[in-house]
Amino acid sequence: MAVTPAWPRPAGRGPVVALGKLVADQVLELSGPLVVGGQQRVVRGTTAGGAPANGTATLARLGVPARLAGWAGADPVADGLLAALGARGVETSVVRRGRTPLSTVLVHPDGERTLLTDRGEGALEPADVRPGWLAGAAVVHLDGYDLLRFPDAVRTAADLAHDAGVPVSVDAAAATRMGSGYVELLAGLRPDVLFCNAAEASVLALDGGLPAWAPDLVLVHAGARPTRVLTRAGAVEVPVAPLPSVRDTTGCGDAFAAGVLAGWRAGAPVLDAVRSGHAAAAVVAGVVGAQPPP
Template identity: 30%
Template sequence: MTEATLDIVAIGNAIVDVIAQADDAFIESEGLPKGSMRLIDESTAAILYSHMGPGREISGGSAANTVAGMAALGAKCGFIGQVADDQLGEVFAHDIRANGIAFNTPTRAGEPTTARCLILVTPDAQRTMNTFLGASQYLPASALDRDLIASAKILYLEGYLWDPEEPRVAMRAAIEVARAAGRAVAFTLSDAFCISRHRADFRALIDGGLIDILFANEGELLSLVETDDFDAAVATIAAKVPCLVVTRGAAGAIAVVDGASHSVPAEPIAQIVDTTGAGDLFAAGFMAGQVQGRSVDDCLVMGAVAAAEVISHYGARPEAKLDQLVRARLG
């Protein structure tokens, strides 16, 4: 096995987030389930965008947010995701490269346009997400940089991208490349709606021993196992993956690594502004700690610190210097 030159390569949706404040009345008037994530078509996106208040455009996407967080913590990162040859595609490519992340996936000509997520944040910091996947769902296996994948200690895959057929095939191919190179494979379940459609596939990956690190929140884990018993769900999945990480909101997070259970409380925060990206940044902190060779407990603290930072402001990318926050917390 050759020595890794990158810490992580992630594959996920290449999305530009458009974030706007909204009140409950607006959410209700648009017929949106508050706090939900739904997929929409381009025309629906255009109509909703015309109704929204002033917004901020910030590059997003779950796995892309995670590698941005890892890069902020000093990790060497790469990203693979599909954008179109348009203005939002240029925004996404600029933003991710500006973070020092290797990104060389060829742009896609023609329709559809680059993916966007219209995020409405209510005063209680809940976000209602409306996602047009656009070009991101057309990532072909032929666009994979196999050398880039093989060069990283960890391949990180985003469950959101499992829906469309092309990227699903691409991610299966990426797992084969990572396995052949002797690298670890991490997977985030992303959302309960993904699990409801792809539970059998996700369980097959886990049961087949193809996942080394699994990230989930409490609701996703319960959905995966189809139970209301949290402890039973943890026991079921922890027996099948070397590392299981489960976030529990204000209750903190747990990790079960090689059968040993660890936990961390949520970091104190003066005000929660926007919960977008909390899970993404928790994964960033945890994996950054892993590639640094830190203890599981330290990795959990790093995840909690990164998550707390991102929910203290709008947007799913860190604004404060995460490495300084971690040093202040752990030394």
């Protein structure tokens, strides 16, 4: 019997809230393969980055009300990033302290990317997480990287969302960052939907049936390969349409999640929402940087 995935519960009609830290992405587009000790010309740009900013930028482009909540640096870099997000139509509700995290993104000629990360100075504390950030939210989307850095604050946000009856989605951290205890951290968020890539799914033992700790809906994206939609009743695959070109894969996972969340909020069937995620990721793959064109 064919599996027909369903949302664990309906999303609300308010903004999609992405919670976490605001990052500055310095994008360096390489003109050739990187050679240790060598020199080459690059094309450089700086944008807001990190999963919450990337996701809300895509949501705003899709016409979905979006709010970035969490921590931003108390420096001129963050001033510019917040202004740029506001110009896109993203609402921001953040605490300001410390120095903005910076990711240097090396974009290779084949579209693959390498990240060099400066964690900045500052943090998101449980006491910072305000119920007003989540007020009227359609979905609260949490970042697995921030779960590693600010576990108590992220868990506080998840608890407040559940108390308010707001669905929670989580995007897992990179497979290389999942150490002992990461599954327990994820399970503690009680997500309704989990996003991950194929490598992350393997580390989380999501290759077969869903383990007891996992939510009832898990979406495993794998670049150009079909996305696997995992449920308790079984799995279904959604093919990815061929892309005319790939300039940069940075932020494609964030755009995919945003497209899916937009579909969830609109009440679209799960598989249609996944296709919307593919379309959103394709837009980001066609530009340099982690965000879609304004």
